[in-house]
Amino acid sequence: MTKKTYARDEKYFNELIGELYQNYSEIALPPEYAYFIQENSLQMLIRLARYKFVARQLKRTDRVLEVGCGSGLGAIFLGQHCHSVDGIDVNEQEIKEAGAINRRENVRFSVADYFTYKVSQKYDVIVLLDVIEHMDETLGEKLIDKTADDLKENGWLAVGTPSCYSYEYQSQFSKAAHVKLYDQAELVELIEKHYGRCLAFSMNDEMVHTGFSKLAWYYFVLAFGPRLGSKSE
Numbered sequence: 001m002t003k004k005t006y007a008r009d010e011k012y013f014n015e016l017i018g019e020l021y022q023n024y025s026e027i028a029l030p031p032e033y034a035y036f037i038q039e040n041s042l043q044m045l046i047r048l049a050r051y052k053f054v055a056r057q058l059k060r061t062d063r064v065l066e067v068g069c070g071s072g073l074g075a076i077f078l079g080q081h082c083h084s085v086d087g088i089d090v091n092e093q094e095i096k097e098a099g100a101i102n103r104r105e106n107v108r109f110s111v112a113d114y115f116t117y118k119v120s121q122k123y124d125v126i127v128l129l130d131v132i133e134h135m136d137e138t139l140g141e142k143l144i145d146k147t148a149d150d151l152k153e154n155g156w157l158a159v160g161t162p163s164c165y166s167y168e169y170q171s172q173f174s175k176a177a178h179v180k181l182y183d184q185a186e187l188v189e190l191i192e193k194h195y196g197r198c199l200a201f202s203m204n205d206e207m208v209h210t211g212f213s214k215l216a217w218y219y220f221v222l223a224f225g226p227r228l229g230s231k232s233e
Contacts, residue, residue: 023103030071030097042205048077049206050129053220054158055081062124065150067114067143068131072098072107078127079107086123088112115146122152129160132187133178140180141190148194148226157223159191163202166217184213187221196225 007013029037036044051074058064062082069075069087071094079085084106089095090113098109126147132140147157162170164181182190188198201208202216213219 027101027103030073030094030101032071033073046205048073049208050074050160050203050218050220051077053201053203053208054078054127054129054160057156057158057222058082058125063121064125064127065119065123066127066129067147068128068134069098069109070094072102072109074127074129075109076102076104076107079104082106082125084108086110088114088117115142119150122150122155124152124155125158126151126155127158129158130162132159133161133181135179137180137190141193144191144194151226153226155226157191157195157221157226159187159221159223160203160218161187162218163213163216165214169217182219184216184219184221187219191221191223194226195223196228198223 028034033044036047055078058078058081060082064078064082064085066075066078066085066087067089069089070091072087075085075087075098085108087095087098087107087109089098089109089111092111095109095111102109128143128147132143135143144157144159151157162174162178162181164183167175167178167181170178184200184202188200191198199222200210200213201220201222202211202213203209203218203220204216208220209216
């Protein structure tokens with residue numbers, strides 16, 4: 001017996017609800033995001049807002065690579081706004097979790113170390129959100145250097161990372177994981193060694209802005225012109 005609902009077209013509304021349960025009831029969120037919902041839902045919204053900022057810059061024709069995709073929710077988000085997304089991560093368990101929740105045919109996940117990852121076709125966009133801070137400065141520059149090789153001539157890079165000034169207030173998870181945090185100008189200087197132009201933004205909660213960087217929790221750098229004026233060649 002169908003339960004009473006308050007809807008303009010009750011029959012059609014119940015059909016739509018039935019489709020939701022049929023198609024998505026078996027999807028379980030990965031532990032990280034389940035934790036956010038239970039313990040820190042504000043942080044989940046902030047995390048997704050970072051992907052929203054990147055998604056707004058994408059074209060429908062873009063082929064995107066996300067390095068360090070984790071359990072995949074961000075790559076799936078981006079996949080709604082572009083041609084395709086390849087998500088890679090060194091963590092096999094998180095890639096399994098990503099595959100379990102993914103229903104997008106244009107989003108693919110694989111276990112891979114980016115430093116040994118061979119691209120079959122250069123990408124329009126490479127996304128590094130919450131990745132570079134897990135490496136020391138030498139490895140971080142190697143990371144940026146490789147992205148310049150793997151992008152098309154008119155491709156672009158999105159880097160997002162916590163501000164070095166936010167360390168004191170970060171979670172225990174973050175403090176245990178982060179190796180090198182950057183000042184915004186320092187991060188721009190690193191990326192400009194391999195790109196012709198960088199646009200730097202600050203972020204506080206869901207707000208992306210161009211205000212005073214030292215008061216920001218998080219930095220975005222969008223980089224264009226891979227290898228133009230590169231100091232590494």
